[in-house]
Amino acid sequence: MSDVREVIIDSIHRVAEQNDLEISNELTDESILLQSGLDSLGFAILVADLEDNLGIDPFVMMDEPVYPTTLGEFVAIYEKFTKQEG
Amino acid sequence: MESNKPKVALVTGGNRGLGLAIVKSLIDDDYSVVAAARSNTPELEELIANSDKVFFEPLDLSKRQEIHGWSKRFVEKYGAPYALINNAAIAHDGVLGTMHESQIEDVISINVTGTLILTKYISRAMLRNRLGRIVNISSIIASTGFNGLSVYAASKAALNGFTKSLARELGKINITVNAVAPGYMETSMSEGINDTQLDQIRRRSALKRLAETSEVASTVKYLLSKEAAAITGSILTVDAGNTA
Known part of the structure; x- marks a missing residue:
């Protein structure tokens, strides 16, 4: 498991707990984000939380809007932009 | 947030x-206030010199990036601010x-x-505290109209719609979003309105006068108070009864 992936999974659980949301099943790369238990506002909090922890918001750095569907796509975006920043 | x-x-x-009247009003109530604007002014500098609770940060909302x-x-x-007052605005007078x-x-x-983008990022900081107040400074012109201010009116009407929808988005995490719609005040913003027009506005207002900036500022301060915790998605008019 990559460090970025681990930070994201931790953050999802933390945001869910703080906002009384329940994460449905075990999270895998195929997990559909909007069926994972976080609602749209939960995702906004997650992105803000990850900006604190990883120091980047890849969605701000992108030239075009991108909305990942699965956890795997979400993690891949963060991995790509973390490498670029590093 | 630490209560002390x-x-x-x-x-x-x-x-x-x-904006300056709002800063003055909030420091009287023990807020730590950051005035963000393109440039500092002698009036704001004087406030900063006499208070350890006022700060200036240069900000140009036209520089989106x-x-x-x-x-x-x-x-x-x-730190994450408790309150964001979206007051910065420009007006170009003309048909x-x-x-x-x-x-x-x-x-x-x-x-x-610029105002919406700033609100996006500042509200994200509030999200983590699950606490915050956002006040958008609108104008009665958003709903009444005024000859020569159609673009300004459109921008303020946009803030009214923004206020109501954002209040619905952020309500469940204890962030309120409201707008204050002032009537005509004697500020540099109303310089395009001549004395005859201002007299007409006074005559047509229920209170036969203009609203003072301090009166609009105290409405903003009220929306930040504990007493206003149940108010969200509202547009409060402060216009000396001009639209009554």
Whole structure:
């Protein structure tokens, strides 16, 4: 498991707990984000939380809007932009 | 948030006119106030010299690409603000038919786009605290109209719609979003209105006068208070009864 992936999974659980949301099943790369238990506002909090922890918001750095569907796509975006920043 | 620390309020356009009146009103109530504007003014400098609770940060809302970085640095320096007062705005006076395209773009860019983007990033800092107050300074012109201010009116009507929808988005995490719609006040913003028009506005107002900037500022302060915790998605008119 990559460090970025681990930070994201931790953050999802933390945001869910703080906002009384329940994460449905075990999270895998195929997990559909909007069926994972976080609602749209939960995702906004997650992105803000990850900006604190990883120091980047890849969605701000992108030239075009991108909305990942699965956890795997979400993690891949963060991995790509973390490498670029590093 | 630690209760013994003063709550931080960010006031855009806090260097003059209504924005400065809001800054003054909030420091009286023990907020720590950051006035963000394109430039400092002697009036704001004097306030800063006489208070350890007022700060100035240069901010140009027309520079869209810089707002994310600015917001990040703001939160690192001052912490997540308790309140954001979106007061910065420009107005170009003139009929639409002869208004230069660049002026139309300027008004929308600062009053709407820049304000919405700043709110995006500052509200994200509030999300983590599950606490916050956002006040958008609108205008009665958003609903009444005024000859020669159609673009400005459009920008303020946009803020009214923004206020109501954002209140619904952020309500469940205890962030309120409201607008204050002032009537005509004697500030540099109403310089395009001549004395005859101002007299007419006074005559047509229920209270036979204009609203003072301090009266609008105290309405903003009320929306930040504990007593206003149940108010969200509202547009409060402060116009001495001009639209009564």
